[in-house]
Amino acid sequence: MPVLLFIGLEDRGKMERHWQQDLEELKRRLLWMGSLSERAVHQAVHAVLDSNQDLAKAVHAEENAINEMQIEIDERVQKLFALQAPMARDLRFLLAVSRINGDLERIGDQAVSIAHAALGILRHPPVMEYIDLPRMTELAEGMVRDSLDAVVRGDQALADSVLRRDDEVDRLRDQLFREMLTYMMENSAVVFTAFEVILVVKNLERIGDHATNIAEDVIYFVAGRDVRHPDIDRR
């Protein structure tokens, strides 16, 4: 006994329009979540750079909103998969959104860690200049912003430019680590503050890594190419 499935062409056209609207709405929600994550990072780092406790405290409210968005977006992705069997670029886009969602939530987590470190740093009198911290912050924030713009526009070239910036983040991380170690060896009174700055630097490095993941996912859904681990021989 055959299974019969009748779908009129007119209905198919309507379904297709709905589907594209659903994908657009998903993209908008992802961007909204991205803007929350960006803001959380900005507030957290500027709590340190501007010695502003209120900014550090504001990050926790952002985190709740980010976590809610993560759950909502994963539910939307699951519903879209259940609604229609997506193919080709739509399939890759949904899988990419699922991964990007995880990266954005972790950027939020990193912001919370930075805010936590900021409160530790601000409990002590300022003892040092954070020469390269503003530069590293700008760089990591720019990577997150551009990786999200690349998602919206499906812009491979912009995604590529994000990937190229990751080495510079690692270079600034190493430089900041050296500076903090020097401070610690010269003066044991700054050990605690320098330790907290080291944690902030670690978090910024991870934020750059997440932006890199997002950029790789853009290239995956736009071009169908997996550019992670370029050193691997793909048979």
Next chain:
Amino acid sequence: MPVLLFIGLEDRGKMERHWQQDLEELKRRLLWMGSLSERAVHQAVHAVLDSNQDLAKAVHAEENAINEMQIEIDERVQKLFALQAPMARDLRFLLAVSRINGDLERIGDQAVSIAHAALGILRHPPVMEYIDLPRMTELAEGMVRDSLDAVVRGDQALADSVLRRDDEVDRLRDQLFREMLTYMMENSAVVFTAFEVILVVKNLERIGDHATNIAEDVIYFVAGRDVRHPDIDRR
């Protein structure tokens, strides 16, 4: 004009058997990748604990294998989605595998970072006891192992027990941070080694977080419940 789709019942039975075999094979590949990640972590931390450079160097070979597996598993997931529109638990399982795959790859990255720190630590004469490091290591390794067992068996209770251990990981992290800061303040000669140990502790904490993510994904695909962010009001 209607679109007709004829599928004989016999063919459907055959497709269903193939599908279940494909899902089992995917699970086996994920577990294989999990065992590589577990081994990488074990080798990396024991490079520190046993002062063994060779173990640290072995981690890089593991990482390559882990990265290859990540790409292979994501390709399998994409193919399975394209082959059939999975529903209910199968759909949740595939989405969970896609996320778990990312967590396992990041556990591999953390192992590489630990191996890197190990080489730094071993370049200096040993200057301190790592009292709580073996305990923290065992705890994090156990979480990874049990979260993977929970994946294989679809074991919610085991997944729950992984979630409950994360607070203990954080407690040990804080204790190790305090110990390292005390060493640094007392003796500037150990600043570098203590700094590297701090990075190892940070990595172990992240490994515990990834095991937590995996356990949450088990509960998601088995029970259809999203247990992330329990503080959020789900409407």
